[in-house]
Amino acid sequence: MKAVYFAWVRERIGKNEEEIAPPAEVATVGELVAWLAGRGENYAYAFDKPQVIRVAIDRAHVARDARIAGAKEIAFFPPMTGG
Amino acid sequence: MGAVRVQAEDFDPAAEGRALTAGRREIGALASFVGLCRDEGGRLAALEIEHYPGMAEAEIARVVADAEARWPLLGVTVIHRHGRLQPGDQIVYVGVASAHRGEAFAAAEMLMDFLKTRAPFWKRARRIDGAVEGWVEAKADDDAQAKRWDSA
Numbered sequence: 103m104k105a106v107y108f109a110w111v112r113e114r115i116g117k118n119e120e121e122i123a124p125p126a127e128v129a130t131v132g133e134l135v136a137w138l139a140g141r142g143e144n145y146a147y148a149f150d151k152p153q154v155i156r157v158a159i160d161r162a163h164v165a166r167d168a169r170i171a172g173a174k175e176i177a178f179f180p181p182m183t184g185g
Numbered sequence: 186m187g188a189v190r191v192q193a194e195d196f197d198p199a200a201e202g203r204a205l206t207a208g209r210r211e212i213g214a215l216a217s218f219v220g221l222c223r224d225e226g227g228r229l230a231a232l233e234i235e236h237y238p239g240m241a242e243a244e245i246a247r248v249v250a251d252a253e254a255r256w257p258l259l260g261v262t263v264i265h266r267h268g269r270l271q272p273g274d275q276i277v278y279v280g281v282a283s284a285h286r287g288e289a290f291a292a293a294e295m296l297m298d299f300l301k302t303r304a305p306f307w308k309r310a311r312r313i314d315g316a317v318e319g320w321v322e323a324k325a326d327d328d329a330q331a332k333r334w335d336s337a
Contacts, residue, residue, distance in 0.1 A: 108237055109309075109320055110319075158237070158240055161240035162247075177237060179237070179307070180323070181302075181322075181323030182302060182305055182323065183301075183307050183323050185265075185300045185304070
């Protein structure tokens with residue numbers, strides 16, 4: 103699946119997007135955030151307050167218990183500040 | 186079915202209002218809101234607005250659908266800009282047409298409250314001295330404003 107990052111999540115990780123292949127036991131959004139945070143210092147920094155990070159699957163907001171199976175694109179970003 | 190546009194270009198609120206009401210005899214109210222870039226007491230040189238292409242349009246459309254499900258609206262247009270904006274520039278337009286003013290005012294306010302908390306846009310401030318101030322923080326007050334509509 104494709105992971106995409108925005109705003110300071112993107113800056114801290116240092117990538118706009120990437121292909122990721124989490125292991126099968128990573129089933130939910132919450133588990134995926136924890137798995138990403140363990141991928142290196144930049145990821146740990148981006149997800150150092152994991153509860154703050156918002157997640158969207160295939161361009162719709164999802165909660166932490168949402169399942170990631172079948173997702174094509176998962177986005178990670180800070181709380182929104184538009185309007 | 187509302188119209189949603191996410192664009193770098195400026196917009197003309199008067200023209201958008203006319204487009205909502207042209208040739209329509211049943212519309213009795215048009216409420217429009219324009220959000221502008223303010224200079225934060227003279228400190229702000231520019232805002233850089235990042236967005237999530239594709240989701241920004243989709244999420245605004247879902248917000249519009251929520252408003253249309255709640256009130257008998259006769260037309261909705263939402264425009265949100267992205268890119269670099271300077272103090273005085275227009276950022277967002279919400280126009281709502283309805284038979285009576287009550288639902289037009291209420292829907293415009295709900296649309297703005299939900300846009301702030303749900304639409305994937307992020308603002309970064311650039312200061313007048315050239316420094317990047319960093320990403321604008323989401324306000325708890327905006328969440329509270331949006332939550333008002335949950336029980337209404």
